[in-house]
Amino acid sequence: MALNKKKASESLTTMTELVLPNDTNTLNNLMGGHLMYLMDICGAIAAQKHSNRIVVTASVDNISFKEPIALGDVVTIKAHVSRAFNSSMEVYLEVTAGNIPQGTMRETNKAFLTFVAVDQSGNTIMVPELVPETEKEIALFDGALRRRQLRLILAGKMKPNDATELKSLFDSSPN
Numbered sequence: 001m002a003l004n005k006k007k008a009s010e011s012l013t014t015m016t017e018l019v020l021p022n023d024t025n026t027l028n029n030l031m032g033g034h035l036m037y038l039m040d041i042c043g044a045i046a047a048q049k050h051s052n053r054i055v056v057t058a059s060v061d062n063i064s065f066k067e068p069i070a071l072g073d074v075v076t077i078k079a080h081v082s083r084a085f086n087s088s089m090e091v092y093l094e095v096t097a098g099n100i101p102q103g104t105m106r107e108t109n110k111a112f113l114t115f116v117a118v119d120q121s122g123n124t125i126m127v128p129e130l131v132p133e134t135e136k137e138i139a140l141f142d143g144a145l146r147r148r149q150l151r152l153i154l155a156g157k158m159k160p161n162d163a164t165e166l167k168s169l170f171d172s173s174p175n
Contacts, residue, residue, distance in 0.1 A: 005129045008137045011050040011081040011091075015042045019073045019097075029068035030075065035095065036063060039077055039111060043091040046079040047115035050089055051127040055115040058088060059151050063111045069097040075108075082137070083144030087124035088116045090144045112147060 017038060019030045040057055047055040069075055075097050082092040095109035117127045132141040146165045152158035153166075160166075 005131045006050055006081075006084075007131050007133055008080050008082065008141075009133065011046040011079075013042050013046040013049065013079045015045075015077045017075045017077075019069055019071050019075060021071060024071050027068070028071040030070075030073070030097075032063075032065055035065075035069065035075070035109065036060070038075070039063070039079075039093050039095065039109070040113065042077040042079045043093055043113040044115060046081055046091050047089045047117070050081040050084060050130070051117040051125075053117035053119070053125055053127070055089070055117050056122075058114040058116045059155070060114075061112040061147070061151070063109060066108050067106065069108055070099070073097040073099055080137075081130055082112070082132075082140035083148075084127045084130040085148065087118075087126055088114055088148075089127055089130075090114050090147065092140050114148075114151065 015038060023030055023034045025031050044055050044057065075095060077093060077095050079091050079093040081089045083090045091113045093109075093111045093113065094107065096105055097108045098105040117125045119125050130141065132138045146169065149158060149163040149166045153160055153163055
């Protein structure tokens with residue numbers, strides 16, 4: 001059964017949160033674990049919008065904390081599906097933090113999370129193909145297969161020799 005294709009823009013999800021005292025550490029900065037929690041929710045919503053299914057988190061790529069997010073900042077998380085495979089979807093997230101009284105906004109985090117669509121019994125289920133449109137969406141789409149192969153190797157689900165997309169990055173032999 002062929003599934004309809006969907007555009008990356010159809011999964012776009014934006015969440016906005018105010019950093020309150022209960023969300024901060026002793027330095028009055030947003031706790032990293034709380035930010036990861038918010039990113040997981042935003043990413044899952046984007047994946048659900050793409051698949052119209054229940055989704056579960058399969059993996060979280062490296063999340064680097066570029067700079068702290070302070071008490072009182074407004075955190076905005078934007079997520080969209082960057083590529084869909086059989087039942088899994090890679091979701092790209094960008095996090096910005098803004099100080100509304102000062103009128104400043106800065107990028108604080110980027111990450112890729114992978115979600116798997118499941119049915120009511122928890123069995124994996126096929127998802128629609130993704131159609132990237134913008135230059136950025138196309139670049140994210142094109143790199144997704146390499147990122148996926150790296151995730152599978154690190155999880156022990158793929159042998160490095162089978163990662164043809166990754167190997168092509170390091171192959172210096174002439175064509």
